[in-house]
Amino acid sequence: MSEKTETEISSLSFEAALSELEKIVAKLESGEAPLQESIAIYERGEALKAHCESQLKAAETRIEKITLSKAGEPTGTAPLDE
Amino acid sequence: MMNEPTETPQSNAHEFTVSELSQSVKRAVEDEFGHVRVRGEVGRLSRPASGHIYFDLKDDKAVISTVAWKGVASRWRFQPEQGLEVIVTGRMTTFPGQSKYQIIVENVEPAGAGALMALLEERRKKLAAEGLFDAEHKQDLPYLPRVIGVVTSPSGAVIRDILHRLADRFPTHVIVWPVRVQGEACAPEVAAAVEGFNMLPPEGNIPRPDLIIVARGGGSVEDLWGFNEEAVVRAISESSIPIISAIGHETDTSLADFAADKRAPTPTGAAEMAVPVRSELIAYVDDLGTRQRTSARRIVARARDGLRASAAGLPRPAEILAEARQRLDIAQTRLAAALGRARQKKALQLAQLAPRLNRRVLLQTISSHRARIEALPLQAAILRTLGAKRQQLEQSWQLANSLGYRNVLARGFALVSDAQGKLVRSASVLGAGDRVSLKFADGDKEATISGSAAAPPLKPKKPKKSSAPPDNGQADLF
Numbered sequence: 367m368s369e370k371t372e373t374e375i376s377s378l379s380f381e382a383a384l385s386e387l388e389k390i391v392a393k394l395e396s397g398e399a400p401l402q403e404s405i406a407i408y409e410r411g412e413a414l415k416a417h418c419e420s421q422l423k424a425a426e427t428r429i430e431k432i433t434l435s436k437a438g439e440p441t442g443t444a445p446l447d448e
Numbered sequence: 449m450m451n452e453p454t455e456t457p458q459s460n461a462h463e464f465t466v467s468e469l470s471q472s473v474k475r476a477v478e479d480e481f482g483h484v485r486v487r488g489e490v491g492r493l494s495r496p497a498s499g500h501i502y503f504d505l506k507d508d509k510a511v512i513s514t515v516a517w518k519g520v521a522s523r524w525r526f527q528p529e530q531g532l533e534v535i536v537t538g539r540m541t542t543f544p545g546q547s548k549y550q551i552i553v554e555n556v557e558p559a560g561a562g563a564l565m566a567l568l569e570e571r572r573k574k575l576a577a578e579g580l581f582d583a584e585h586k587q588d589l590p591y592l593p594r595v596i597g598v599v600t601s602p603s604g605a606v607i608r609d610i611l612h613r614l615a616d617r618f619p620t621h622v623i624v625w626p627v628r629v630q631g632e633a634c635a636p637e638v639a640a641a642v643e644g645f646n647m648l649p650p651e652g653n654i655p656r657p658d659l660i661i662v663a664r665g666g667g668s669v670e671d672l673w674g675f676n677e678e679a680v681v682r683a684i685s686e687s688s689i690p691i692i693s694a695i696g697h698e699t700d701t702s703l704a705d706f707a708a709d710k711r712a713p714t715p716t717g718a719a720e721m722a723v724p725v726r727s728e729l730i731a732y733v734d735d736l737g738t739r740q741r742t743s744a745r746r747i748v749a750r751a752r753d754g755l756r757a758s759a760a761g762l763p764r765p766a767e768i769l770a771e772a773r774q775r776l777d778i779a780q781t782r783l784a785a786a787l788g789r790a791r792q793k794k795a796l797q798l799a800q801l802a803p804r805l806n807r808r809v810l811l812q813t814i815s816s817h818r819a820r821i822e823a824l825p826l827q828a829a830i831l832r833t834l835g836a837k838r839q840q841l842e843q844s845w846q847l848a849n850s851l852g853y854r855n856v857l858a859r860g861f862a863l864v865s866d867a868q869g870k871l872v873r874s875a876s877v878l879g880a881g882d883r884v885s886l887k888f889a890d891g892d893k894e895a896t897i898s899g900s901a902a903a904p905p906l907k908p909k910k911p912k913k914s915s916a917p918p919d920n921g922q923a924d925l926f
Binding site for chain 2: 384391397404427
């Protein structure tokens with residue numbers, strides 16, 4: 367089951383993962399969840415957090431410019447020389 | 449030429465050829481109107497493939513044709529449109545081939561901002577009626593775009609501002625689609641760029657952006673006019689990729705802005721809308737992690753405390769037994785002591801009683817009882833009782849005699865007994881020749897039954913049955 371959950375998390379967008387993490391934190395902070403559920407959602411929360419962090423770490427600047435054919439069709443990209 | 453003689457004296461006017469006159473008129477017009485500035489409304493307008501622009505300039509009474517050569521028109525910031533009040537600058541010339549005169553247009557500018565704004569408003573209403581600006585068509589921007597497409601000039605402050613702010617906030621993959629942002633080429637190029645980004649296949653060699661920024665720096669209404677063109681507005685409105693527009697300054701509003709999903713006041717503002725601040729997000733995610741760890745730990749700690757409290761409430765097994773054990777201890781202690789005490793008590797009692805138990809006391813008791821027995825008037829009482837009993841016996845005997853069989857015999861009856869002395873109660877048991885004894889009140893007589901002996905074998909049984917002594921027969925007679 368956890369394997370399935372992990373693949374499911376890895377396909378989540380940053381926003382979706384963050385939003386779910388926020389819900390989990392709110393639920394844990396409210397203290398309403400029973401102990402066993404708390405532990406389960408905490409584990410999921412940790413996985414979501416790791417997913418968010420990896421997406422934030424992966425960010426890098428890359429600037430390109432579309433190159434166009436004579437007919438105006440995009441043919442590829444080239445570095446943008448400012 | 450003037451001096452040439454004529455053959456028709458009626459008229460000495462000079463005779464031109466058509467070309468001569470046309471050329472003469474052309475020179476005169478060009479000399480006289482080498483530079484004109486004309487205000488009028490744009491009438492019929494055409495843009496043939498040559499790239500030149502032909503349009504009529506008119507007012508309520510007259511029409512003048514104009515032409516703008518391709519090389520000139522392409523540099524214009526503002527493009528004339530039918531119905532628009534404009535001021536045209538240029539020179540007059542004639543077109544001898546068609547007997548026409550026209551203005552070679554150098555520049556066109558709208559006749560005051562009011563006129564242009566009126567046109568803009570009219571177009572806005574038309575496109576709004578088509579639903580191009582409807583709020584329900586607006587798409588949400590992705591929270592964290594992986595690739596941002598920017599439609600703008602590849603050089604200049606705008607792209608630098610955008611890239612700079614993006615780098616500050618969140619390093620991102622940016623693909624610039626270079627376009628001219630003013631002049632006649634602006635609108636078609638911007639529209640083609642927006643459409644081009646949308647047509648990129650999702651997994652192609654050029655990454656497909658998940659957000660587009662259409663940007664241009666500030667300028668006059670005419671400078672920004674390309675972003676009011678229908679082609680641009682439609683391309684933006686139809687884009688399946690969310691679009692942020694940042695056209696001109698905040699006070700400038702283009703129709704592209706109306707069609708975009710979000711409008712930014714400046715190119716920098718567009719970059720701010722496009723991406724969150726990475727460092728803030730990192731801190732936020734970190735904070736969420738801390739909060740969830742803390743609260744999860746608190747939940748576990750609280751559960752542990754609860755368990756401890758409950759466990760503390762449970763008496764310990766030793767305690768449960770302790771009281772019983774104590775009671776047992778006490779009982780045991782008391783048992784030994786009590787046993788000793790009880791023995792002492794009994795010993796004391798025994799010691800008190802023992803002297804009282806002796807033979808003399810017993811003999812004394814016996815002799816006193818004997819004396820009492822001897823003192824009793826026993827003999828007289830017994831004799832009295834015997835006398836009474838004897839009297840009773842005699843009375844009973846008399847009664848028995850009066851009721852006895854002898855008295856019956858005395859009344860004339862006789863008892864019959866067989867040879868064995870058994871009482872005979874029935875005639876059937878006696879056969880002929882059987883010997884019987886007859887008992888009378890005053891004595892016995894032997895007798896023999898007369899008649900023939902018939903079935904005597906059965907007889908002996910009967911006498912056996914009544915083997916009782918004759919005395920027993922007494923009761924039977926009653």
